[in-house]
Amino acid sequence: AKRQGRGCVRVFDESMDESIRFRRQIEGGLSEAIAKNELKLVFQPIVGRDLDITGFEALIRWCSPEYGMVPPAMFIPIAEESNLIHELGDWVIDEAIDVLKSWPGQYVSVNFSPRQFRRHNFVAHVVERVASAGVEPGRFQIEITETAIFDNVERAAEILFKLRQMGFRIALDDFGTGYSSLYNIRRFALDCLKIDRSFVDGMGRERESAAIVHSVIHLGRALGMEVVAEGVETAAQLEALRIAGCSHMQGYHLSRPVDAEDALVLAEKGSLA
Numbered sequence: 001a002k003r004q005g006r007g008c009v010r011v012f013d014e015s016m017d018e019s020i021r022f023r024r025q026i027e028g029g030l031s032e033a034i035a036k037n038e039l040k041l042v043f044q045p046i047v048g049r050d051l052d053i054t055g056f057e058a059l060i061r062w063c064s065p066e067y068g069m070v071p072p073a074m075f076i077p078i079a080e081e082s083n084l085i086h087e088l089g090d091w092v093i094d095e096a097i098d099v100l101k102s103w104p105g106q107y108v109s110v111n112f113s114p115r116q117f118r119r120h121n122f123v124a125h126v127v128e129r130v131a132s133a134g135v136e137p138g139r140f141q142i143e144i145t146e147t148a149i150f151d152n153v154e155r156a157a158e159i160l161f162k163l164r165q166m167g168f169r170i171a172l173d174d175f176g177t178g179y180s181s182l183y184n185i186r187r188f189a190l191d192c193l194k195i196d197r198s199f200v201d202g203m204g205r206e207r208e209s210a211a212i213v214h215s216v217i218h219l220g221r222a223l224g225m226e227v228v229a230e231g232v233e234t235a236a237q238l239e240a241l242r243i244a245g246c247s248h249m250q251g252y253h254l255s256r257p258v259d260a261e262d263a264l265v266l267a268e269k270g271s272l273a
Ligand code: C2E
Pocket: 044, 058, 059, 060, 071, 072, 073, 076, 092, 111, 112, 113, 173, 174, 197, 230, 231, 232, 233, 250, 251, 252, 253, 257
């Protein structure tokens, strides 16, 4: 038993080493990825009830010649632990703005990590980039999660208020998975709630998920907010969401994220119907 125990400890140590080495590799690769042109954005349509496309969420992709397709869930948290997230985030903003200019009227929804949001002069930073590109702030949506706001509620409220005053759209991402969700929607100036896909996924199976989806839809509507159901994967989910009165939908059943060229084609068509 003792040997087994020691073995476990050693395996644990080795895997720690492995994971630290892996992190360093990713960090190193990522810091060169922009210059080497290995990053790209893909865009997933967000549609209204009649399948008209109102916006696109920008999602980052890293095609590394060394590691292959690295999913953002793997490298964003690593970037988030260093200043790399700022460089990466700025690249995403600029790229999203650039693509947005060719769409007829839809908005682009950009993910901001908590650390970007907490950056000194965050508002001035975003405003400068969007304004200097000549883009209307109403076509730029800032997606944040509750993690970004809960550690300094007063400051977050001030930032979101300023951004919204200037016409930016604000969406609360992964709604329902964070802390004190109801408090946050009362306290903050928001345009859009994005229902986390775990609830949409559970809708057809569990009474609890279905009840939560229904109440978020009603809450959003009562407060004049757009509600986007994320992760719609089946026709049955789409139908259930429509019946529940959900205003907007996003998910593989409607469209996978597509590259900029295909997004332009969809944007010009204006609808997924
Ligand atoms: P998220 O913001 O919640 O983005 C939605 C994720 O769900 C995306 O994964 C999208 O491809 C995926 N998705 C969309 N429809 C469906 C569906 O019907 N079923 C399922 N199973 N998944 C669906 P992706 O692109 O791998 O991104 C993962 C996460 O990485 C994002 O979650 C976001 O937190 C982060 N991320 C992606 N791009 C960026 C970025 O530019 N900046 C920052 N800070 N984070 C990003």
